Amino acid sequence: MILFLILFCICFLFSYEELEKGEIKGLFRKFYEGKISNLELKVLKSYFESLNLPVEDYIRLYTKGLLLEKQGKLKEAIETYLRSIELNPYYNPSYYRFNFLIRKVKNRELYRERIRKILEKRFKEAPPILIENPENHYVFLVEKMSQYLFIFKGKELEGMYPVTTGMNIGDKEREGDGKTPEGIYYFTRFIPPKKLSEIYGGVAVAINYPNPYDKLIGKTGSGIWLHGSNEEDRNKLPFSTRGCVVAQTYTLKTEIVPKIKLSNTLIGIYKVIPKELKTEDVKKFILSWKEAWERKDLNKFISFYSKHFTWKGGGLKEWKAYKRRTILSKKFIKVDISNLSILAFSKMGDENPRYYLVEFYQRYESDSYSDEGVKRMYVVREDGKLKILSEEFIMKK
Amino acid sequence: MILFLILFCICFLFSYEELEKGEIKGLFRKFYEGKISNLELKVLKSYFESLNLPVEDYIRLYTKGLLLEKQGKLKEAIETYLRSIELNPYYNPSYYRFNFLIRKVKNRELYRERIRKILEKRFKEAPPILIENPENHYVFLVEKMSQYLFIFKGKELEGMYPVTTGMNIGDKEREGDGKTPEGIYYFTRFIPPKKLSEIYGGVAVAINYPNPYDKLIGKTGSGIWLHGSNEEDRNKLPFSTRGCVVAQTYTLKTEIVPKIKLSNTLIGIYKVIPKELKTEDVKKFILSWKEAWERKDLNKFISFYSKHFTWKGGGLKEWKAYKRRTILSKKFIKVDISNLSILAFSKMGDENPRYYLVEFYQRYESDSYSDEGVKRMYVVREDGKLKILSEEFIMKK
Numbered sequence: 001m002i003l004f005l006i007l008f009c010i011c012f013l014f015s016y017e018e019l020e021k022g023e024i025k026g027l028f029r030k031f032y033e034g035k036i037s038n039l040e041l042k043v044l045k046s047y048f049e050s051l052n053l054p055v056e057d058y059i060r061l062y063t064k065g066l067l068l069e070k071q072g073k074l075k076e077a078i079e080t081y082l083r084s085i086e087l088n089p090y091y092n093p094s095y096y097r098f099n100f101l102i103r104k105v106k107n108r109e110l111y112r113e114r115i116r117k118i119l120e121k122r123f124k125e126a127p128p129i130l131i132e133n134p135e136n137h138y139v140f141l142v143e144k145m146s147q148y149l150f151i152f153k154g155k156e157l158e159g160m161y162p163v164t165t166g167m168n169i170g171d172k173e174r175e176g177d178g179k180t181p182e183g184i185y186y187f188t189r190f191i192p193p194k195k196l197s198e199i200y201g202g203v204a205v206a207i208n209y210p211n212p213y214d215k216l217i218g219k220t221g222s223g224i225w226l227h228g229s230n231e232e233d234r235n236k237l238p239f240s241t242r243g244c245v246v247a248q249t250y251t252l253k254t255e256i257v258p259k260i261k262l263s264n265t266l267i268g269i270y271k272v273i274p275k276e277l278k279t280e281d282v283k284k285f286i287l288s289w290k291e292a293w294e295r296k297d298l299n300k301f302i303s304f305y306s307k308h309f310t311w312k313g314g315g316l317k318e319w320k321a322y323k324r325r326t327i328l329s330k331k332f333i334k335v336d337i338s339n340l341s342i343l344a345f346s347k348m349g350d351e352n353p354r355y356y357l358v359e360f361y362q363r364y365e366s367d368s369y370s371d372e373g374v375k376r377m378y379v380v381r382e383d384g385k386l387k388i389l390s391e392e393f394i395m396k397k
Numbered sequence: 398m399i400l401f402l403i404l405f406c407i408c409f410l411f412s413y414e415e416l417e418k419g420e421i422k423g424l425f426r427k428f429y430e431g432k433i434s435n436l437e438l439k440v441l442k443s444y445f446e447s448l449n450l451p452v453e454d455y456i457r458l459y460t461k462g463l464l465l466e467k468q469g470k471l472k473e474a475i476e477t478y479l480r481s482i483e484l485n486p487y488y489n490p491s492y493y494r495f496n497f498l499i500r501k502v503k504n505r506e507l508y509r510e511r512i513r514k515i516l517e518k519r520f521k522e523a524p525p526i527l528i529e530n531p532e533n534h535y536v537f538l539v540e541k542m543s544q545y546l547f548i549f550k551g552k553e554l555e556g557m558y559p560v561t562t563g564m565n566i567g568d569k570e571r572e573g574d575g576k577t578p579e580g581i582y583y584f585t586r587f588i589p590p591k592k593l594s595e596i597y598g599g600v601a602v603a604i605n606y607p608n609p610y611d612k613l614i615g616k617t618g619s620g621i622w623l624h625g626s627n628e629e630d631r632n633k634l635p636f637s638t639r640g641c642v643v644a645q646t647y648t649l650k651t652e653i654v655p656k657i658k659l660s661n662t663l664i665g666i667y668k669v670i671p672k673e674l675k676t677e678d679v680k681k682f683i684l685s686w687k688e689a690w691e692r693k694d695l696n697k698f699i700s701f702y703s704k705h706f707t708w709k710g711g712g713l714k715e716w717k718a719y720k721r722r723t724i725l726s727k728k729f730i731k732v733d734i735s736n737l738s739i740l741a742f743s744k745m746g747d748e749n750p751r752y753y754l755v756e757f758y759q760r761y762e763s764d765s766y767s768d769e770g771v772k773r774m775y776v777v778r779e780d781g782k783l784k785i786l787s788e789e790f791i792m793k794k
Contacts, residue, residue: 016745017566019490020542022463022497028429032422042452043490045445046460055439055446063443066419093416093440100419145417169414348413 019043058087062094074101078111085115089122092272095145099238109236112162119146119160126155128277129268131342138259139343140267142245144180147238149247151259161251164235166243175221180243181209184268184345184357186376187260201228201249205260207267212378212390213355216308228252263374263394266343266357274346282342282356282379285386290335296327306380306387336363355380372396416440455484459491471498475508486519489669492542496635506633509559516543516557523552525674526665528739535656536740537664539642541577544635546644548656558648561632563640572618577640578606581665581742581754583773584657598625598646602657604664609775609787610752613705625649660771660791663740663754671743679739679753679776682783687732693724703777703784733760752777769793
């Protein structure tokens with residue numbers, strides 16, 4: 001039996017059938033399965049040599065970092081990844097390796113600071129996902145690859161804070177997967193400190209995860225908070241939560257949370273905040289919607305809504321019935337929109353946003369009824385056209 | 398539904414999770430599955446750049462040949478493989494690509510000839526598998542990678558003939574697999590031309606496939622012949638039989654078959670006839686066996702046989718009983734051995750042969766009985782020692 005096994009192994013190791021058949025692809029399988037021979041490795045090397053594929057230095061540095069990691073040279077690897085990030089501040093693999101590695105070294109707060117300069121440069125101008133934002137409104141942007149929270153006032157970067165997010169890579173899909181959701185949200189409530197377990201460091205703010213878009217694509221889970229910790233510098237240990245975003249407790253209490261207004265502070269969580277994105281003219285879309293409403297053009301007005309539309313009263317059918325009643329009974333309708341915020345959400349590699357979160361202050365006036373308050377809409381693309389996926393209105397009391 | 402699929406694909410294509418986790422291996426899987434991105438290809442390229450692995454020119458030429466093939470530049474690819482073979486005349490992948498490609502071009506006989514010079518140089522000295530061969534005996538060696546039959550007289554190369562073998566790559570394992578067996582054999586009979594279908598061109602010689610070693614490791618099939626064809630230059634189309642070895646009909650009749658003696662012409666079929674091989678001292682083994690026999694040391698004599706031993710009378714047990722009777726009843730035994738041939742069989746990458754075929758002329762003399770004839774043995778290694786796996790004796794009439 002052993003004889004047979006040995007024969008089999010030898011046959012297998014030295015068959016080179018892939019090479020004889022000219023099937024380079026098979027070598028990749030063998031490499032993956034750990035069965036590749038030295039000769040086959042050389043063939044792969046010469047295969048890549050022959051590829052007309054210029055390799056950028058940030059990629060070379062990344063690969064060098066991997067080899068240094070393998071050799072156990074952690075600090076050198078970290079420095080190498082930093083240089084890679086300097087050359088391409090959007091290259092997520094180097095950020096991830098950097099953040100995973102600093103978990104293993106002392107003085108990681110120093111490394112966390114060293115990346116700050118690169119990020120400041122990146123956000124000298126507001127990223128394309130931040131389409132509209134009133135000058136006195138704050139927008140929170142969390143980037144998972146850099147493990148930083150960026151706070152913009154209007155369209156200016158106002159502050160940068162090291163944070164830590166979910167221990168598992170990727171967008172949250174379901175309860176308990178240890179991932180931080182990627183999406184655009186608003187803050188829903190400040191958790192009363194008395195109700196908090198001590199592990200939260202006495203400060204926690206909830207966001208509306210899962211949002212209507214998340215629900216549409218089947219994401220589950222709950223209790224995603226921005227919070228503190230009773231462990232000092234907990235936020236300096238990248239990728240270590242069960243899905244929440246954790247910032248430094250003192251800064252959270254004194255600098256970050258004071259900027260949050262439940263009525264007008266949006267928060268976007270991205271793997272990578274993109275450098276470029278082709279965004280639609282959402283502002284124009286909103287103004288057309290307003291116009292149709294004011295013109296009491298019910299069909300036109302309803303055409304702005306997605307077939308998946310949800311609101312507190314149900315779906316599109318209920319909305320249509322409700323609007324038929326309220327619009328057609330009016331003699332005139334006047335809608336005023338101000339303080340418009342538009343945030344776009346995209347994932348890596350997307351050319352266009354996946355959806356938008358729109359927020360504005362709405363003053364509604366008609367012959368029989370008037371109100372005002374904050375309106376929020378999630379807007380998606382459906383058959384190539386923008387459509388409102390959800391709408392809510394928080395009336396000013 | 399389509400929306401979901403698109404989302405899924407985009408997520409998948411641009412996740413770069415392997416890069417973030419620093420798992421280069423995962424990229425090989427993605428390449429194999431055809432899911433690799435340009436960025437990931439670049440990482441692989443820089444990974445190979447960073448490997449301290451000098452690549453020989455014959456490998457570079459091989460890879461270049463593959464790319465030329467892909468571009469449909471067949472003749473350039475063929476020339477490139479030839480140059481690769483010139484640099485390393487033992488590099489089977491280039492031989493295989495060469496032989497597969499010349500199937501697709503005109504004037505393939507010219508290409509078949511061009512490889513001849515390389516092979517002549519290779520066999521200026523007898524290969525290590527040809528351990529012993531009397532000066533006036535022929536040995537046939539078929540090499541699948543080069544698709545050539547080499548005829549040695551004694552230990553000198555006497556002739557080289559383009560042949561074609563099984564259409565499928567690899568050693569024959571079972572009936573109908575379209576593969577030519579790799580092993581060492583002897584010719585068993587000339588098939589009478591009258592009994593041959595016309596497709597054989599009127600000439601066919603059978604070999605003893607499967608031999609005792611083949612049977613031991615479970616190989617099946619039958620009817621492996623060296624034969625001709627009614628199609629002209631059929632032998633010039635590499636890898637095109639169902640398992641037989643086909644040579645040019647006229648040459649077969651006039652030059653090749655006349656050299657075959659059923660009593661003393663061995664034939665070895667190899668994927669690659671190796672350049673180097675650590676062979677055992679089989680001659681000494683045979684002489685010790687003869688000595689034990691002559692000394693009538695039954696236990697010693699039997700110890701030369703494998704536990705898997707087979708002969709026309711059965712297995713080792715029957716052999717022992719038979720030898721006990723015939724050896725112990727004699728007053729003296731004298732055995733004379735002459736015309737010893739020893740052929741070794743190995744597969745690619747083997748350091749040692751897998752087994753040997755031994756043939757000699759034996760004159761046996763004792764007080765009560767004498768005979769002479771051809772003896773053939775298959776010899777294997779068992780627990781590190783040479784053992785006789787099978788033995789047959791063709792008595793001179």
